[in-house]
Amino acid sequence: MDWFRKSKDGLVSQQKKEIPDGLWTKCKGCGEVIYSKILEEQLWVCPNCNYHFRINATKIISLLLDDGQLETYDDNLSSLDPLSFRDSKKYTDRIKASQQKTGMKDGLISGLGTIDGLPVSFAVMDFAFMGGSMGSVVGEKIARTIERAIEREIPLVIVSCSGGARMQEGILSLMQMAKTSALLAVLAKKKMPYISILTNPTTAGVMASYASLGDIIIAEPKALLGFAGPRVIQQTIGQDLPEGFQSSEFFMEHGFLDVISERKDLRRNLSLCLQYTYDKPVNG
Numbered sequence: 001m002d003w004f005r006k007s008k009d010g011l012v013s014q015q016k017k018e019i020p021d022g023l024w025t026k027c028k029g030c031g032e033v034i035y036s037k038i039l040e041e042q043l044w045v046c047p048n049c050n051y052h053f054r055i056n057a058t059k060i061i062s063l064l065l066d067d068g069q070l071e072t073y074d075d076n077l078s079s080l081d082p083l084s085f086r087d088s089k090k091y092t093d094r095i096k097a098s099q100q101k102t103g104m105k106d107g108l109i110s111g112l113g114t115i116d117g118l119p120v121s122f123a124v125m126d127f128a129f130m131g132g133s134m135g136s137v138v139g140e141k142i143a144r145t146i147e148r149a150i151e152r153e154i155p156l157v158i159v160s161c162s163g164g165a166r167m168q169e170g171i172l173s174l175m176q177m178a179k180t181s182a183l184l185a186v187l188a189k190k191k192m193p194y195i196s197i198l199t200n201p202t203t204a205g206v207m208a209s210y211a212s213l214g215d216i217i218i219a220e221p222k223a224l225l226g227f228a229g230p231r232v233i234q235q236t237i238g239q240d241l242p243e244g245f246q247s248s249e250f251f252m253e254h255g256f257l258d259v260i261s262e263r264k265d266l267r268r269n270l271s272l273c274l275q276y277t278y279d280k281p282v283n284g
């Protein structure tokens, strides 16, 4: 087989340079093309520039929980369409498309698990489901996750990744902010720890409610964090925003975060936080 043919410009490959889907991944941080298997071994962190790729809820469960096991609850809760909302597409069609894409009923997995033997009530959001938006199902599942922590007197861990409240459910989405925040106040009265983990991005209604209410708040490096987008803020206050505004590092510098943790250290850091804050006997 002729691998090369001669042309006026010299040797050219006869084969088109095609990268098979999924075998290689282009880093959004540095532009390097990385062998996906290497990326997977590195927990989807670029070996070149430390960019943390967004990973789905299932991968986060495998990363953080003992044996990657979570006893899931409320899997069958699914959004209704109370406002019969339609933009360029019907809301019901958007839900169906996301359900097919992710295999989830809505954008959050929740349940009970253990981390280094310590019991936790755990929830993790998945950005792939309508941008990790919080509608009434995500809000209700978060609320039930908090309630399980209250009833069982165990710590709460929530991993957030969200573009904010789900506009297709209007005020019903916004009400989830008050509902989840009120339950977190009950958990605090019980003196049970809540550890909030912020991944890229954690913004808007989620950031303005349960994501920012952790007793300890951990974020992944260089995650986009904030309430409104920079352009909206700039227009509202009429001022230029500082460099690096809305990054984990900026938030850490200004006292909003307790820990910035690389993904490879996240499980260990979370476990340490739980051990420091939860003093019940493991089997008690």
Ligand SMILES: [Zn+2]
Pocket: 027, 028, 029, 030, 031, 032, 046, 047, 048, 049, 050, 051
């Ligand atoms: Zn990179």
